Amino acid sequence: MKNYPITLVTISSVVFISLTLLWPAASFANNEETVIAEPLESDREPNKLSLLETVTIDSQEYIIPESWQDRKLGPLPLAQSPLVMVPPEFVKNNGHIYLLPEARDTFQKMAETAKKAGIAMIIDSGYRSVRYQKKIYRRLMDKGxxxxxxxxxxxxxxxxxxxxxxxxxxxxxxxxxxxxxVYQWLKEHGSTFGFNESYPEISSDNRPWEPSHWIFRPTISPLQTARKFK
Ligand SMILES: [Zn+2]
Structure with missing residues (x-):
């Protein structure tokens, strides 16, 4: 039996929001050449000490903070699809960012539509594997x-x-x-393309507002969108 050091934290929403607002800009462009999504872990990682969820990074187990508990994302059938690259003209520093095909195609259409309206849409992150997310944590924890x-x-x-x-x-x-x-344009037209703000200013679960993070979750068909923007 191994004993893992455990970091147990409880963060109030207020502290969470304040720190989110104060934290300097963090850019996590994925420079990996990965083009296939990794299979997602379907089961919660075991934690022998409590019912709290944990994550293991470099053989060390960490308890997931309260604000993230019960928010682990399950596997999606889509996640096994090959990823495709977002046209570099819409990526910060012409970097390599990947998305699932339908999300990429729709993002591209949206960015081109916005461009015609004089709105320059640039992203600095798309697909990030669990492994890459661990790398971000490792890098920041290495910094103290x-x-x-x-x-x-x-x-x-x-x-x-x-x-x-x-x-x-x-x-x-x-x-x-x-x-x-771009934010104002997205608020007005994003949902027409199936892009929605994941963590809006007002949410039922009091998540911190994260205005730059949007997810492709279409509720209307791409054909309807095409008609609207003809
Ligand atoms: Zn994000």
């Missing part, structure tokens, strides 16, 4: 942050919508995005 501190503004591995290949972060991927014309 605790797991709990990182979890205040970065979804734990297994909890990020980015692993679904459907979510993007617009630039600037921080609080200042609310003042960006």
């Amino acid at each position: 942050k605790t797991f709990a501190e990182v979890a205040r503004y970065v979804a734990p591995p297994g909890y990020s919508e980015h692993m679904l290949g459907l979510a993007v972060d617009f630039v600037p991927s921080n609080w200042h995005f609310v003042d960006n014309p």
Whole structure:
């Protein structure tokens, strides 16, 4: 039996929101050349000490903070599909960002439509594997942050919508995005393309507002969208 050091934290929403607002811009462009989504873990990782969810990074087990408990994302059939690259003209520094095909195609259509209206849409993150999310944690913990501190503004591995290949972060991927014309355009037209704000200003579960993070979750068909924007 191994004994794992455990970091147990409880963060109030107020502290969570304040820190989210104060934290400097964090950019997590995925420079990996990965083009196939990794299979997602279907089961919660076992924690022998309590019923709390945990995640293991480099053989060390960490308790998921309360604000993320019960939010682990399950496997989606879509996640096994090959990923496709977003046209670099819509990516920060012309980087390589991948999404699932329908999300990429629709994002591209949306960005091109916005461009015609004088709105320059740029993203700095798309698909991120669980492994890559762990790498982000490792990097920040190597700099002296605790797991709990990182979890205040970065979804734990297994909890990020980015692993679904459907979510993007617009630039600037921080609080200042609310003042960006792209945000206003998205509020007006994003849902027409099936893109929705995952963590809006007002939510039923009091999640911190994350204006630059949007997910492709269409409720109307791409054909209807095409008709509307003809
Ligand atoms: Zn995001």
